[in-house]
Amino acid sequence: MRNLILIILALKAISRNKTRSFLTMLGIIIGVASVITMLAIGQGSKQSIEQQVSEMGANMIMVFPGGGQRGGARLGASDMPQLTWNDAISIRNNSRYISHISPLVSGNGQAIAGANNWPTSIQGVSTDYLTIRKLDISQGSLFSEYDINSAAKVCILGKTVINNLFKNGEQPLGQIIRYNQIPFTVIGILKEKGVNTFGQDQDDVIIAPFTTVQKRILGINHIQNIYLSAINEESSQLAIEEVETALRKNPKLVSGNTNKFEIRSQHELLSMMGSTNQMMTLLLAAIAGISLLVGGIGIMNIMFVSVTERTREIGLRMAVGGKERHILTQFLMEAIIVSVGGGLIGIFSGILASLILGKIAGWPMIITQSSIILSFFVCAIIGVFFGWYPARKAASLDPIEALRYE
Numbered sequence: 001m002r003n004l005i006l007i008i009l010a011l012k013a014i015s016r017n018k019t020r021s022f023l024t025m026l027g028i029i030i031g032v033a034s035v036i037t038m039l040a041i042g043q044g045s046k047q048s049i050e051q052q053v054s055e056m057g058a059n060m061i062m063v064f065p066g067g068g069q070r071g072g073a074r075l076g077a078s079d080m081p082q083l084t085w086n087d088a089i090s091i092r093n094n095s096r097y098i099s100h101i102s103p104l105v106s107g108n109g110q111a112i113a114g115a116n117n118w119p120t121s122i123q124g125v126s127t128d129y130l131t132i133r134k135l136d137i138s139q140g141s142l143f144s145e146y147d148i149n150s151a152a153k154v155c156i157l158g159k160t161v162i163n164n165l166f167k168n169g170e171q172p173l174g175q176i177i178r179y180n181q182i183p184f185t186v187i188g189i190l191k192e193k194g195v196n197t198f199g200q201d202q203d204d205v206i207i208a209p210f211t212t213v214q215k216r217i218l219g220i221n222h223i224q225n226i227y228l229s230a231i232n233e234e235s236s237q238l239a240i241e242e243v244e245t246a247l248r249k250n251p252k253l254v255s256g257n258t259n260k261f262e263i264r265s266q267h268e269l270l271s272m273m274g275s276t277n278q279m280m281t282l283l284l285a286a287i288a289g290i291s292l293l294v295g296g297i298g299i300m301n302i303m304f305v306s307v308t309e310r311t312r313e314i315g316l317r318m319a320v321g322g323k324e325r326h327i328l329t330q331f332l333m334e335a336i337i338v339s340v341g342g343g344l345i346g347i348f349s350g351i352l353a354s355l356i357l358g359k360i361a362g363w364p365m366i367i368t369q370s371s372i373i374l375s376f377f378v379c380a381i382i383g384v385f386f387g388w389y390p391a392r393k394a395a396s397l398d399p400i401e402a403l404r405y406e
Helices: 002-015 018-057 085-093 145-149 159-165 210-218 233-247 266-309 311-319 324-361 369-395 399-403
Strands: 060-065 098-113 116-125 137-140 154-157 176-179 182-190 205-209 225-230 261-265
Touching: 002 018, 002 324, 018 266, 018 324, 018 369, 060 233, 085 098, 085 225, 085 233, 098 159, 098 210, 098 233, 116 159, 116 210, 145 210, 154 159, 154 176, 159 182, 159 205, 182 205, 205 210, 225 233, 233 261, 266 311, 266 324, 266 369, 311 324, 324 369
Parallel strands: 116 205, 154 182
Antiparallel strands: 060 225, 060 261, 098 116, 098 176, 098 225, 137 182, 154 205, 176 182
């Protein structure tokens, strides 16, 4: 009952100076709202990155020929080791954790259809590539193994290429386009995927059998990269070990204990980007948290002013039997109410700001329950921490000196 009376007295003391109390809360409100908004941006970015990496193939593994070095000098392209289709076959025949495998050869050039032309890239792959990269065909069909073996001049177009080559809305399927003067028959259209995490337009591409790109476009007999897919995300590391073991059987890809190739996985990329995003989120939250510190200092300052203004009141209460702990509890309660009240308003303001910012800017925003709970407890701690010393000063006043204070 006595504690309830102290809370009521604290609320009355705060209500006597509404404007000053609100301005004291303002630092806490801004700090909490900023922290919640920054964390919402960070969590939204993290989920967006994970989703986009997953759309590129969460289990995807990539093999690149290594640059190698001799005498401290990096080797040129002609001296670099070269991957071959036999290396891909070796991996496929000696792996239990690989579900799909595809070579990749690519080049840049000019695509022409009628009077329209468009600079784009062409990728030579096998039939597994679309599964690895999670690409779908919206119309038409994928080329066959027969097309690969015969180096057929057939291709699949991305949406961006279609929009620039068939500007009048013509049906691309069955049409002949020319790429670096080589005619290709369009047999399929890729489902639109948009821009990826790195700002690359995934629809600005032409896909053809890798043998066709090798022989008719690039004039090479090796492959530039090998793309693979592990049976599941948990098996990615085991799949990487199998790939390394298979490739090391080719003496041209090994120099002593050094591999002349590099293996990268989407899991590795996701971990790196996740760590960077987390660091940036914590940095933004820390900067926003400075507002909470400023708000706490504001509470301490106002509580000192309040103690000074109410010195005679404190002396009178002590003279009629009020104890130190009662004075301490009342002033501490005032600080906590101001801090927690500001925190609650700040939480609602942060949620509202996150929703508005996400709507206007189009950013992914995720408001987590943990950020709200954390903000609430931080506000309570700030109230206790910054309210303790002024409350202790009020409780330790000498009643006689307090009554004589002008």
